[in-house]
Amino acid sequence: MQSRRHTPDSEDHGIDLAPMLDFVLNLLIFFIITTSFVKEAGVTVTRPEALRVEHRDSGNILIAIRENGEIWMDRRPVDLREIRSLIERLHVERPEDSAVIIADKASRAGVVASVMDEIRLGGIKDVSLAAARAGDG
């Protein structure tokens, strides 16, 4: 005990790193926790534009539909029949998640409808359709 108290008073020449280390560790934990939540679609699509859109925050499962009807989820193309089981698994892991369908402007409404149905069958009821805010460029 005596030797420990002895150290910082007389022999410590440098800066005390401990508070900085605490802070950095907290930041690290924050970023680790926030990163794992988002399931990105992994493909870029041209979003349709809308004037009145809602802001959907993190924790979303993103599913992209390209103009040729390809469906992308979690950075890989998936089959329509795969979606249900994938959604079921994600729904069990994080039940409060919502899904956002990012459909290309030129994609077909039929594909959007069937993807929406598969998500609902997978257990997620909160499904919305992504749009870009009109005028934002």
Add this chain to the structure above:
Amino acid sequence: MRLRRRFHTEESHGIDLAPMLDFVLNLLIFFIITAVFVKEFALVVNRPAGIVTTAGAGTGSIPISILGDGEIWIEGRVVDVRAVRPNIERLHAVNPKNGVLIVAAPDAQTGLLVQVVDQVHLGGIYNITFSTSD
């Protein structure tokens, strides 16, 4: 130089935190870079729970049909995308409890669908159900 070497070899009693700090900082930078802050803007539309036929959905909702070639039909008339809003405003004023049922052809474009949904929102109705016509 001699002073620093002396510090490390003779006077340091505790654990040297510097390598750990380097490592943690690297981890931190890695996670900051890989973090994806998704800000998605979206429209909320419902899907009918069961199978809804176009004829059976007449009560309590305003049907809007979108055909594969981009035609929009409200109340038996072809309307332009920009005319959806005044039509909906009028129908909303007549019966404020009504929702909207959008019946799109499977090969209708999603861009047009989103435009119609947006126009209906601007017209004052947020209870939108989306179904396809097959």
